[in-house]
Amino acid sequence: MSEEILINVSPRETRVAIVENGVLQEILVERTNRRGLVGNIYMGTVARVLPGMQAAFVEMGLERAAFLHISDMVSENEEYLQPVGSNETSHESITELLREGQTIAVQVIKDPIGTKGARLTTRISLPSRYLVFMPEMNHIGVSQRIEDEQERERLKECIEQILPENTEGGIIVRTAAEGALEPELKSNQIYLAKLWESIQRKMKDAPSGTIIHEDLPLFLRALRDYITTQTERVRIDDLNCFERAKSFIDDFVPTMTGKVEFYTGERPLFDLYGIEEEIQKSLHRKVQLKSGGHLIIDQTEAMTTIDVNTGAFVGSRNLEETIFKTNLEAATAIARQLRVRNLGGIIIIDFIDMTDEEHKRQVLRALEKALARDHTKNNISAVSSLGLVEMTRKRTRESLEHVLCETCSVCAGRGTIKTTETVCNEIFREVLRAARAYDAKSYLVLASQEVVDRMLDEESASVAQLELEIGKSITFQVESLYTQELFDVVLM
Structure with missing residues (x-):
C-alpha cells in the first residue's frame, strides 16, 4: 500500500488529499474565513443549565451557543458519569457541577453542523505526533489499534521512563507511535508539557469568550495525524507552507525528512492526480461501480442511506453469484465514499438481498476490512433480515457536500420541482x-x-x-x- 499526501494551498482555501495507490481516499477542506474549531480551547460562560438533559449551553463568542453534556465533563466522581445514550442513571447532576454565569475552560470536540452548535468537553486533550496529553487524567494508555502486545508493553514502559517524577496528567500513545523510539516519544512529551504550561498561564487572566489555544492549521494537522509508515511522500504547492511543513517534519517526524516536496509543475497539483474530477463525482448521488452496478447515496439530517443496485451488471453464472459480486465490490466502494464525502452519524446500507449466509458474512468482512484504514471511528452491526447494514461513523466536522454546497434556492432541498x-x-x-x-x-x-x-x-x-x-x-x-x-x- 503506497500512500501520498497532497496539499493544495490558495489564499482563501487549503485542501489536503490522501491518495492510496493512486486513488483518492480522503479530502479535507479548510477555508480561511471558516476554519474548523475542533481542538480549540476557549474560556466560556455557562448560559443555561438543563437538568432534564444533564447538559448545559455555553457562550464563548461563536454564532451559536455550544453544547456541553455531563458525560464530557471532568468530575471528582468520575466513575458516576455515564456516556450519552447509556441506560444507567448518573448519580451526579449537572447542577452540582455547573451554574449559570460560571466561567469554565472548554475544548471543542465537534464543529457546528447545520443548525447545531459546537459540542464541548472539559476533558482537555493536547495531541502531538505520537502522544495525547490529558491534564485531568492520571493514567497511561495505548491506542487499541496497536494490536501487538509486546509493542504495547514496550511503549507503555517507554512513557513511564520518560515522564518526570510527580507529573500530573495522563498520556495516551497514538497509533502513529508504533515502532517509535524513546527519544522521539520524549521530544513529543516535552513539547506537550510546554504547551500545557503556556495554556495554563493564559487561562489565569483570560476573560470569557477568549480563545486560549488554537489547533494547528489544516496542512500541519494533516502531517501530524495522517502520516503513516506507508506514506511515501508529501507534495505541497505553496512555498511558505512547504517551509513550515519541512520544519514541522524535522521536529516531529524525522523519518519523513526528505520526503516532503515543493511542487512546482505547470499543471495544478490536484489536476495531476485527477483529484478535481473525483471531488465533482463525490457531489453526485449516483456512484458507478466498475462491474456496471451502482450506488445511490442520499444524505439527510437524520441519517445517510446507501442503496446498492446491480444496474447493467448481469453476471456470467447465476443470480446469486451476480448479487454477491456486486455487493462485494459495493462494500469496498462504500468505505471509500464514506471517507471521501466525510459522511457521519447513522448510516444505513441496503445491500442487494442475499440468501447465502456465507455470502452475507463475506460482504460484511469486506466492509470491515475496507473501513479498517479509516482514520475516523466507526462501528458496524450485522446484516439484518432485510439485508440492511446499520453502522455509525463519528461526525466531528461538516461533510464535503455541506462544505462545498448550499441548499438549492429553487427546490429548497427537496431535490425535485413541480412539473x-x-x-x-x-x-x-x-x-x-x-x-x-x-x-x-x-x-x-x-x-x-x-x-x-x-x-x-x-x-x-x-x-x-x-x-x-x-x-x-x-x-x-x-x-x-x-x-x-x-x-x-x-x-x-
Whole structure:
C-alpha cells in the first residue's frame, strides 16, 4: 500500500488529499474565513443549565451557543458519569457541577453542523505526533489499534521512563507511535508539557469568550495525524507552507525528512492526480461501480442511506453469484465514499438481498476490512433480515457536500420541482379564485418560459375554456427571473 499526501494551498482555501495507490481516499477542506474549531480551547460562560438533559449551553463568542453534556465533563466522581445514550442513571447532576454565569475552560470536540452548535468537553486533550496529553487524567494508555502486545508493553514502559517524577496528567500513545523510539516519544512529551504550561498561564487572566489555544492549521494537522509508515511522500504547492511543513517534519517526524516536496509543475497539483474530477463525482448521488452496478447515496439530517443496485451488471453464472459480486465490490466502494464525502452519524446500507449466509458474512468482512484504514471511528452491526447494514461513523466536522454546497434556492432541498403541468393547474385555480373575489377587466399571468410555453400550446384549449367561464381575457408574459414553480396573477 503506497500512500501520498497532497496539499493544495490558495489564499482563501487549503485542501489536503490522501491518495492510496493512486486513488483518492480522503479530502479535507479548510477555508480561511471558516476554519474548523475542533481542538480549540476557549474560556466560556455557562448560559443555561438543563437538568432534564444533564447538559448545559455555553457562550464563548461563536454564532451559536455550544453544547456541553455531563458525560464530557471532568468530575471528582468520575466513575458516576455515564456516556450519552447509556441506560444507567448518573448519580451526579449537572447542577452540582455547573451554574449559570460560571466561567469554565472548554475544548471543542465537534464543529457546528447545520443548525447545531459546537459540542464541548472539559476533558482537555493536547495531541502531538505520537502522544495525547490529558491534564485531568492520571493514567497511561495505548491506542487499541496497536494490536501487538509486546509493542504495547514496550511503549507503555517507554512513557513511564520518560515522564518526570510527580507529573500530573495522563498520556495516551497514538497509533502513529508504533515502532517509535524513546527519544522521539520524549521530544513529543516535552513539547506537550510546554504547551500545557503556556495554556495554563493564559487561562489565569483570560476573560470569557477568549480563545486560549488554537489547533494547528489544516496542512500541519494533516502531517501530524495522517502520516503513516506507508506514506511515501508529501507534495505541497505553496512555498511558505512547504517551509513550515519541512520544519514541522524535522521536529516531529524525522523519518519523513526528505520526503516532503515543493511542487512546482505547470499543471495544478490536484489536476495531476485527477483529484478535481473525483471531488465533482463525490457531489453526485449516483456512484458507478466498475462491474456496471451502482450506488445511490442520499444524505439527510437524520441519517445517510446507501442503496446498492446491480444496474447493467448481469453476471456470467447465476443470480446469486451476480448479487454477491456486486455487493462485494459495493462494500469496498462504500468505505471509500464514506471517507471521501466525510459522511457521519447513522448510516444505513441496503445491500442487494442475499440468501447465502456465507455470502452475507463475506460482504460484511469486506466492509470491515475496507473501513479498517479509516482514520475516523466507526462501528458496524450485522446484516439484518432485510439485508440492511446499520453502522455509525463519528461526525466531528461538516461533510464535503455541506462544505462545498448550499441548499438549492429553487427546490429548497427537496431535490425535485413541480412539473409545468402542475404549475399550470395551480394558475387555473388562482385565476378562478381571483375572478370570484375581485372585479377585474382582464388577467395577466407572469410565469417562467416553460410554463408560458405550455399554456400557449398543450393547455391552450383549457385557457380558452377558462376565459369563457369567467368572461375575461387572460394574457401571459414570460419573466426570465422566475423559477418553474413561481408565478403571479395580476388584475388588469
